[in-house]
Amino acid sequence: MPELDMKKRTINFSEAIREGLDQAMEKDARVILIGEGVPDPKAIFNTTAGLLDKYGKRRVFDMPLAENGMTGICIGAALGGMRPVMVHQRIDFAILAMDQLINNAAKWHYMFDGKATVPLVVRMIVGRGWGQGPQHSQSLQAMFAQIPGLKVIMPTTPRDAKGMLISAIEDENPVLFIEHRWLHPIKGTVPEDYYQIPLDQAEILHTGTDITIAAFSYMAYEALSAAKALASMGISVEVLNMRSVRPLDIDSVLDSVRKTGRLIVADTASRAGSIAGELISQVVENAFDALKACPVRIASPDHPAPTSQYMTEKYYPGPNTVADAVVKLIGADINPIDYANLLATLRSDRPHDVPNNKYSGPF
Amino acid sequence: MQQMQPARLFKSMLRIRRIEEALADRYAEQEMRCPMHLCIGQEAIAVGVCAALHPTDRVFSNHRAHGHYLAKGGNLNAMLAELYGRATGCCGGRGGSMHLIDLDVGFMGSTPIVGGTVPLAVGSAWASSLKQSDQVTVVFFGDGCFEEGVVHESLNFAALHKLPVLFVCENNDFSVYTRRNERQPDRPIYRLAEAHGMAAFSGNGNDVEEVLNISSEAIDNARLGRGPQFIEFRTYRWREHCGPNFDDDLNYRSTQEIESGMGDCPIASHAAELTLKDASFSRDIEKYEDEIRQEIAAAFEFALSSKKPTSEDACGKVYA
Ligand SMILES: Cc1ncc(C[n+]2csc(CCOP(=O)(O)OP(=O)(O)O)c2C)c(N)n1
Numbered sequence: 001m002p003e004l005d006m007k008k009r010t011i012n013f014s015e016a017i018r019e020g021l022d023q024a025m026e027k028d029a030r031v032i033l034i035g036e037g038v039p040d041p042k043a044i045f046n047t048t049a050g051l052l053d054k055y056g057k058r059r060v061f062d063m064p065l066a067e068n069g070m071t072g073i074c075i076g077a078a079l080g081g082m083r084p085v086m087v088h089q090r091i092d093f094a095i096l097a098m099d100q101l102i103n104n105a106a107k108w109h110y111m112f113d114g115k116a117t118v119p120l121v122v123r124m125i126v127g128r129g130w131g132q133g134p135q136h137s138q139s140l141q142a143m144f145a146q147i148p149g150l151k152v153i154m155p156t157t158p159r160d161a162k163g164m165l166i167s168a169i170e171d172e173n174p175v176l177f178i179e180h181r182w183l184h185p186i187k188g189t190v191p192e193d194y195y196q197i198p199l200d201q202a203e204i205l206h207t208g209t210d211i212t213i214a215a216f217s218y219m220a221y222e223a224l225s226a227a228k229a230l231a232s233m234g235i236s237v238e239v240l241n242m243r244s245v246r247p248l249d250i251d252s253v254l255d256s257v258r259k260t261g262r263l264i265v266a267d268t269a270s271r272a273g274s275i276a277g278e279l280i281s282q283v284v285e286n287a288f289d290a291l292k293a294c295p296v297r298i299a300s301p302d303h304p305a306p307t308s309q310y311m312t313e314k315y316y317p318g319p320n321t322v323a324d325a326v327v328k329l330i331g332a333d334i335n336p337i338d339y340a341n342l343l344a345t346l347r348s349d350r351p352h353d354v355p356n357n358k359y360s361g362p363f
Numbered sequence: 364m365q366q367m368q369p370a371r372l373f374k375s376m377l378r379i380r381r382i383e384e385a386l387a388d389r390y391a392e393q394e395m396r397c398p399m400h401l402c403i404g405q406e407a408i409a410v411g412v413c414a415a416l417h418p419t420d421r422v423f424s425n426h427r428a429h430g431h432y433l434a435k436g437g438n439l440n441a442m443l444a445e446l447y448g449r450a451t452g453c454c455g456g457r458g459g460s461m462h463l464i465d466l467d468v469g470f471m472g473s474t475p476i477v478g479g480t481v482p483l484a485v486g487s488a489w490a491s492s493l494k495q496s497d498q499v500t501v502v503f504f505g506d507g508c509f510e511e512g513v514v515h516e517s518l519n520f521a522a523l524h525k526l527p528v529l530f531v532c533e534n535n536d537f538s539v540y541t542r543r544n545e546r547q548p549d550r551p552i553y554r555l556a557e558a559h560g561m562a563a564f565s566g567n568g569n570d571v572e573e574v575l576n577i578s579s580e581a582i583d584n585a586r587l588g589r590g591p592q593f594i595e596f597r598t599y600r601w602r603e604h605c606g607p608n609f610d611d612d613l614n615y616r617s618t619q620e621i622e623s624g625m626g627d628c629p630i631a632s633h634a635a636e637l638t639l640k641d642a643s644f645s646r647d648i649e650k651y652e653d654e655i656r657q658e659i660a661a662a663f664e665f666a667l668s669s670k671k672p673t674s675e676d677a678c679g680k681v682y683a
Binding site for chain 2: 036037040041042062063064065066067068069092093096130131132133134135136301302303304306307308309310311312313314315353360361362363
């Protein structure tokens with residue numbers, strides 16, 4: 001990661017979003033913030049805290065439970081010269097707005113020959129853990145990413161969160177900003193300044209030469225833990241934080257695969273029709289000759305997420321799933337004792353359905 | 364219509380209250396690992412409406428479903444086991460608190476996407492009407508839900524086809540922590556339903572006898588082919604939106620408001636009324652408390668000793 005010549009300190013993903021919103025609203029009076037719970041005491045997992053006080057009721061507001069209608073209203077406001085940022089506490093609620101997002105937001109610029117633009121940002125949160133279950137934990141990025149005209153991003157680090165949110169707000173297009181709930185408490189270095197991270201560029205989180213893992217959202221952290229542990233066994237893993245789902249930064253993946261010859265894609269969604277599948281087909285189309293082994297998808301199984309804690313234990317892939325896949329794909333002589341030690345290192349002592357030991361639900 | 368004895372109405376409310384209090388007490392043990400929305404304070408609506416239904420009538424509900432499920436006769440053991448994520452739960456662990464079902468008693472299902480079940484109830488009533496059965500379908504939802512477009516699409520269709528459906532809006536003034544006056548202009552919810560072309564009522568949702576009387580009239584109307592019916596009941600949610608605790612610390616409502624809300628307790632006021640009519644009723648209350656305590660203890664025992672499903676159990680049932 002290139003060192004930015006800026007003041008930096010460590011904050012978590014939620015705070016990074018809050019700061020990004022704050023600075024974007026400060027800079028541009030056209031930015032307005034709308035969503036169920038935006039000004040409430042919990043402030044969307046603290047990502048909108050204090051903004052009502054600072055920017056007032058005309059720019060920061062709650063909304064009726066009317067996802068589709070309010071999306072259309074925000075599209076209209078964007079056409080009318082505002083830059084709305086809409087928030088859904090669960091991505092599952094955004095499904096109610098599919099009509100406006102797909103038929104209007106995504107098509108407006110194209111169907112009117114580029115005469116108008118829809119600078120709209122929609123934040124959607126992917127839930128997980130503590131019984132979020134079949135209707136509160138879907139990872140629907142591929143479904144949205146199928147639609148030309150929408151940009152779909154999945155920032156991973158706190159630095160991504162702020163920089164990509166600012167870019168999304170400045171972008172002239174509808175951008176769906178998909179946050180994984182388990183990223184919110186993760187800390188990282190974030191510049192204090194107003195800065196942008198492009199919406200179409202992956203970043204290398206860990207360099208390596210034996211295998212490439214292209215990872216989306218929270219899976220990038222799981223892949224990173226696996227990569228660090230695998231290094232102790234002499235396996236050199238390159239981890240890409242993909243950051244965008246549409247457009248996909250295929251060039252970064254191709255570069256890495258040409259170096260390593262092997263590819264694993266780690267997705268937060270269920271397998272069939274996933275963006276992991278799309279990424280692999282593009283790599284096979286463009287760099288078949290560079291591949292030493294068949295690419296592998298790491299994803300959730302093709303059934304909805306159950307609620308019961310006993311049934312979710314294996315639903316979400318973790319760092320050991322990643323490590324397993326790497327070892328299998330490399331297929332070199334791996335000492336079974338080393339491998340057992342590695343899996344032991346990756347095993348966690350916290351319950352499997354919370355992001356860290358501070359959580360006691362419900363959330 | 365099967366009129367319930369006032370004492371049975373009382374016991375049914377008390378039972379729901381005690382069950383939810385027991386859930387709240389045990390939630391901190393971290394064994395029920397799912398979001399849970401308690402209806403403490405709102406019991407009279409579930410009990411009064413369900414008391415006016417036939418066993419074969421159908422009910423749909425939402426995220427705050429415990430009271431509706433229990434009042435319709437849903438199996439307590441299966442509900443608790445579901446909250447504990449056990450294989451014996453009413454969804455085998457797939458659902459948790461927000462997804463309850465008990466088809467044996469006509470409880471058709473509850474889900475947490477706000478508004479999601481409202482058209483399903485209309486469809487269910489449509490099926491009854493196509494089959495010329497005399498079933499009525501009820502759907503419970505909140506004042507927040509009334510903002511969803513799908514609700515208005517459903518009201519329109521139900522009115523157009525004069526379907527035997529009862530819409531019950533539980534108006535507790537809040538959608539999570541947002542007050543109704545920040546989400547809706549100042550006009551009565553039920554009058555909008557009326558404008559869609561159906562009979563609409565409003566009433567005190569904390570008075571179980573009033574709830575029963577209004578619902579009985581509405582359900583009779585629906586059963587007799589007079590088309591969809593709508594009732595808005597005023598009530599108050601005592602605890603936090605999601606979770607077992609009181610949430611006074613969040614300061615989105617004043618202590619005074621909470622106190623006055625809790626002062627209007629549907630169970631206490633019904634007890635007072637019944638005791639006034641018959642002084643010996645206070646002894647009956649003791650008896651009910653005892654029976655309920657034993658039933659709850661047995662249900663927790665059942666749930667906690669039930670088999671735990673595994674990840675392998677999670678995969679089936681995607682297709683019939
Ligand atoms: C479509 C959708 N949007 C938002 C939510 C988040 N949410 C869950 S319950 C709730 C409030 C619903 O309020 P109301 O309908 O009045 O019911 P109450 O909780 O007061 O019983 C909200 C906004 C959701 N579950 N589904």
